[in-house]
Amino acid sequence: MTTSAPPRVARLRARLLTALAGDPTGMAPYVRALADGDDAGYFVENGPAWTVHAGMGTLVAGIRALLLQALHPGALAGVHDWSRYRDDPIGRLTGTVRWVITLTYGSTTQADAETARVGRFHQRVQGEYVAGDGSARTYTAEQTDLVRWVHLAFTDAFLRSHEAYGGSIPGGPDAYVADWATAGRLMRVPDPPLTEAALRAEIDGFLDRGELRRDERVDEVVRFLKKPPFTGMMGVAYRVLFAAAVATFPPRIRRMLGLRRSWLPVKTATRLILRATERALGSGPRAQDMARLRLRRLQG
Template identity: 75%
Template sequence: MVSSPPRPDARAGGGAARQTLRERMLTALAGDPNGTPDWVRALADGDDTGYFAEDGAAWVVHGGMGTLVAGIRALLVQALHPGALAGVHDWSRYREDPIGRLTGTVRWILCVTYGSTEQAQRETARVGRLHTRVKGEYTAGDGEARGYTADASDLVTWVHLAFADAFLRSHQLWGAPIPGGADAYVAEWATAGKLMRVPAPPTSEAELQAQLDGFLDRGELRRDERVDEVVRFLRTPPFTGAMGIAYRVLFAAAVASLPRRWRAMLGLRRAPWPVVTTTRLVLAISQRALGAGPRAQDFARQRLSRLAQAH
């Protein structure tokens, strides 16, 4: 539910069309054609190792190419909670500035995962300030009108669950083995949930699934015209050219990765072609296009190396 400042519309082409594929991808992900805006370089700063261990579960999952699928999947699932969707519908600029919203989310993920505790807390506070004005009313799954705020416990819980599930499942399909397995990732990312004031974030894969199922079993989720609007928007590539083609594959991958009942609620069907294999190819091409330039992890390792040398 993060709002973002205006940014050139990627759908319009223009200057973006003259950028290389790598520059276009990095602009979409980091808001910078070199992939190293100030907040990425700041990962090298700080006086502690941060919340997550180097090359641990969170580092590996969030550094994998499966995150390109996970972001789409998370938005699809989050849309099923009418309260979370109301916040996005009423306050987010996702229609006018889809890339800005994407880079805002990526920034929070990378700062919390790879930054010092001070940077992670500062970034979380920045997101919190954006959320202070987010409030309104929505029609709940039982048909009753309810008020919402961005920090309501059920809404922050749902957003956390959808995020953790999307990144975990996408990595399981298209990523390397997770150190410590799925339970380690869920337990580690519970720390981020606590930063966002999730009252009881899950700490195991089974608990994650149980909490997700609970929202559905209690009738808190629903599909309506707003959900259909989000699905139509996400189905349409926010890019042109090769990135547009790749996005269509990533969207199909996000749909294919969903359990059947989630797909049914969203009104989506799995594509009739080998999605998993095709996605693996697209992710490999994307990784090659990004090249071997410095990544968030590299700046974080500079901080860890400096701290190790100081001791």
């Protein structure tokens, strides 16, 4: 005899799965479609990208990536001018999650189609911003330095968050950076970094050249990310995850964002939250399971 989850837990699970996969069951149409396709995709089964993106540390990484991206005034201008994150934070999140999941676990055809979908939106994103040196500049979402910064911020966020709150990575940190460089190339990032040291050097280069800055727009994003419109258990859990993201930044980045490490025992609290979240999500099929169905079919 099986028993259903208590209503409170069921509601929390539905909200989490809606945020993570765009569907309260976790099986949005694009997730189910991962079982289709005619090849293994760009990323090897159980390899670095598969492992990192399946880990619960991704909940921390998403917050961290948005905070780090905000420090580039060009990248932030695109978000400020074109994103609906203030009105629909869940919708903004699910769009990004769809891209990550499809590239990581989909066939090459599915990954290419998803990249094209994002690219079509980016073609419309353009405007003006004040650069780190105070000069006025124009931007487009396809601009090389902006696309590069977003790739660096994403890679660093998922790597650091998995190292702090996840498990081991097949081949180690360098293997993940090199693996996810494939996503950078798909998004037309020229020569993305292939090692952890190269990744750190590039981020430090943006800082040293004065290309990053804190202004009122950064403060607005930080305030929103610090306390988005989540209530109840989800709101409490999110505050811990935000503190966890902040704790993974080096002091130089925290100072630029105007943030301090929490007085909470962040690592312990985060692991408890992630463990509870994993239990709430249950053991049902997920994106990687749909991908494995495709792989087993292709293997005959």
